[in-house]
Amino acid sequence: MSELYKLDYQSPIGVIEISGTNKAICSIMFAERDMKLNGMQERTPKVLVECFNQLDEYFKGERREFTFPYILDGTIFQKNVWNALTGILYADTGSYKDIAVTIGNEKAIRAVGSANGRNKLSIVVPCHRIIGSNGKLTGYAGGLWRKEWLLQHERRFKLET
Incomplete structure (x- = not known):
């Protein structure tokens, strides 16, 4: 399995933890904690950065649909x-x-x-x-x-x- 990366987004309703690989987002979940995975780093995959930016646009009222790749993992x-x-x-x-x-x-x-x-x-x-x-x-x-x-x-x- 590909390496999993994580990034926090501070939304108006709490911390959202974004998890994904180099290719797609695996989860976007509310985390009942303070920010800990703050700040993008040089090795943060482009797809996580794109998800972060699109969530930010959503919360600003500038986005209604999401276009980054994601994985649906279930039955x-x-x-x-x-x-x-x-x-x-x-x-x-x-x-x-x-x-x-x-x-x-x-x-x-x-x-x-x-x-x-x-x-x-x-x-x-x-x-x-x-x-x-x-x-x-x-x-x-x-x-x-x-x-x-x-x-x-x-x-x-x-x-x-």
Whole structure:
């Protein structure tokens, strides 16, 4: 396996740890700690720098889609769910049932929820855009307060354009 590199991004809602190889991003996760992997170094792979810059643009309201390469590491079912999540547009929301229908397995609502919770590419694979079928916020690995912040952030910048 390729060497794994890490880089921290200080977002408005906490530290985000970016992990990846020379070729692709493997995970983007909220870290419940202070910055420790601060600052890019000469050997920081270009893909991590690009991810860092695109996250920065996202938080500034300047980016709605991500273009750097990333790796979806999971089962075929999980990958199908994660790919379906990327179809939920910026500032829009969907439900577990919507995703289950999209992947052609409308009875797999609980399994979709489980796969959603195992997403390792926060923000980029927008699991924060999944809400309950009743319109209420549902679980989020980064904490419901972050999910609410991200949804409000996207709505605010969508309205400005």
